[in-house]
Amino acid sequence: MAALDSVEFGEVELEEAVARAVSRTRSPLHAGAAAWVQHACLSYLKASAELERELKGIELRPERSPRVVQGTSPVEHRILTTWGRWYVSADGTVREFRRVRISRHSEAEAPSTLAAAFVVAAGRRAAGKVYRDLPIELFPEDSPAERIRVVEVLLGSDASPGVLIDAPPDEIERAYRERARPVAIDLVAGGSQLPGRDCGECKLRPGCGGLPRAPGLLGVSGRGTHPRTWSVTTGRLYELCPAQAHFQDLRLLGRRDGDNPAIRRGVAVHEWLRVAHGRPSAKACSLDDLPDPDSGDIGLADDLMTVAEYRSVRPFLLGHLQVCPLDDPALVTGVRPEPMMAVRDPDADVVVVAEPDLIRRVDGQVVYREQKTASRPLEVSGAEALRRFPQLALAVCLVAAGVFESTTVAEDTTIGGLVELEVMTPVSAAVLTFDASDPEVLATAREIVAGYAREWHRDTEFRATPGDWCAVCPAARWCPDKASTGGRTLVVDGMVIDVETGEVLEVRGTPSNRAAALAAEVSEPDAGHDDAFSY
Known part of the structure; x- marks a missing residue:
């Protein structure tokens, strides 16, 4: 933002503006992060030119001050604002708010979008410091607006800016009060503690009773240089390229533009399973849930995917019926599809994040299941499977540490439980099981x-470690150290991977951590690739 301010208000050339902004950071920026700043500013200015052409003669000028809506009651003072860049026409009748994201647009009807539009329509420009003053001094009201626009600019994609809202103020205020204000009230009121990715940045983390503790979970010595957040995705990216793991930690990677068939298939199957296993009845999946795609009714899939997508993934789901985790003669309770897990390892001062595909209890014992799709059966078992899919290894450690138990578990105590890997192919499905109490x-x-x-x-x-894997790295668009790559297949440490389909074609010997990491990066959805500007 500082660099764009220099360009828009100081008429400074972009390269100089970026250099100034980067030089004024509290600590030196990683060279790749500095390159991203340049890339992001170029993307923004390109989008600005496109928006100017679209408005056809309406010239917008930038505003330095954000807008806020504030109100005072006998017990509290509330402020609503939004972060981004502000513009207004010369006569004040058109106001535009631009918020930035990395790679994917938000929904126009999302409460956060409606709230942003409401601030643009009803808010006044702040004269004081928005995040320091209380109440905030405001400039006198200027010309009433007649047209309110909320636009999103993608900094990590070639996609055009998205106009989410373009409407008169009264329409926006009505939509806010009906659909967004109730959400805002609930947020202010708060609720129960729900551990997740944001725990790593929370100042209450060390003493939070809602964040499970697992001393020694990562098996590393010392507390490191600062509190960090780690997931299997972090570990795998670090194996490929430490710089890429750093960019992910900064949330600069966003989502891939060109998901391959393996990723699209995996997303569709996981979405269907999430809905099926999340039904209040916790009923097992059955053939009735998977009607013929030509019948005119595709059942649970109707709100999740197209008929063509359903036709392509139905064979995998038919295989799942053979091993559905809810189809068990034992007592199945506590079914939770895709819960977000966050656990603190106080020895390392790291919050560890995991996203199981399904957690359930079978006769009281916790069972943690991961689910994968593949074009053919995976010929792995035992330790090789744990190495190929390190999320299984983390799952074993989480179960053994007792993080799923309702009471505190003494240190050095191993808790029993199972970890499962379900692999679905077009013709069958199989489950590998690991006993977390097995030494x-x-x-x-x-x-x-x-x-x-x-x-x-x-x-x-x-430091960056360039290699063939740069071909599938989301940072390759702007990373200064990227390697030149080409070809449809990648061969890394004995593993042959088809980049276009996401399939592992051949495994020669036991795959290295780096080979397993690359296979996951190519074939699995972007777990952990959050947007730096999520709303």
């Missing part, structure tokens, strides 16, 4: 997790 399984799992976390935990430089 050999647990030792292997701990070794794998520590292997992925150890070097990352003490790294402060995150």
Whole structure:
């Protein structure tokens, strides 16, 4: 934002503006992050020119001051604002708010979008410091607006800016009060503690009773240089390129533009399973849930995917019926599809994040399941499966540490439970099971997790390690160290991967961590690639 301010208000050339902004940061920026700033500013200015052409003669000028809506009661003072860039026409009748994202547009009907539009329509420009003063001094009201626009600019994509809202103020205020204000009231009121990705940045983290603790979970020594957040995705990216893991931690990667068939298939199957397993009845999946795609009724899939997508994934889901986790003669309780898990390892001062595909209890024992799709059966088992899919190793460690138990578990106590890997192919499905209380399984799992976390935990430089994997890296658009790549297949440490389909074509010997990381990056959805500007 500082660089864009210099361009728009100081008429400074972009390159100089970026150099100034980068030089004024509290600590030196990673070279790749500095390159991203330049890329992001270029993307924004390109989008601005496109928006100017679209408005056809209406000239918008930038505003320095954000708008706020504030109100006071006998017990509190409330302020509503939004972060982005502000514009207004010369006569004040057109106001435009631009918010930035990395790679994907928000929904126009999302409460956050309606709230932003309401601030543009009803808010006044702040004369004081928005995040310091209370109440905030406001400039006198200027000309009443007749047209309100909320636009999103993608900084990590070639997509055109998205006009989410373009409407008169009264229409916007009505939509806000009906659909967004109730959400805002609930947010202010608060609720129960729900651990997740944001725990890593929360100042209440060390003493929070809602964040489970698992001392020694990562198996690393020392607390590192600062509090961090780690997931299997972090570990895998670090194996490929420490710089890419750093960019992910900064949330600069966004989502890939060109998802391949394996990723699209995986997303569709996971969405269907999430809905099916989340039904209040917790009923097992059955053939009745998977009607013929030519019948005119595609059942649960109707709100999730197109008929063509359903036709392509139905064979995988038919295989799932053979191994549905809810189809069990034992007592199945506590079914939670795709819960977000966050656990603090106080020894390392790291919040560890995981997203199981399904958690359930079978006769009281916790069972953690991961689900994968593949074009053919995976010929892996035992320790090889834990190494190929390190999320299974982390799952074993989480179950053994007792983080799913309702009461605090004493340190050095191993809790029983199972971890499952379900692999669905077009013709069948199979489940691999790991006992978290088995000493050999647990030792292997701990070794794998520590292997992925150890070097990352003490790294402060995150140097780039360019290679063939740059071909599938979301940062390749702007990374100054990217390698030149080409070809449809990648061969890394004995693993042959088809980049276009996302399929692993061949595995020669035991795959290295780096090969397994690349296979996951190519074939799995972008778990953990959050947007730096999520709303």
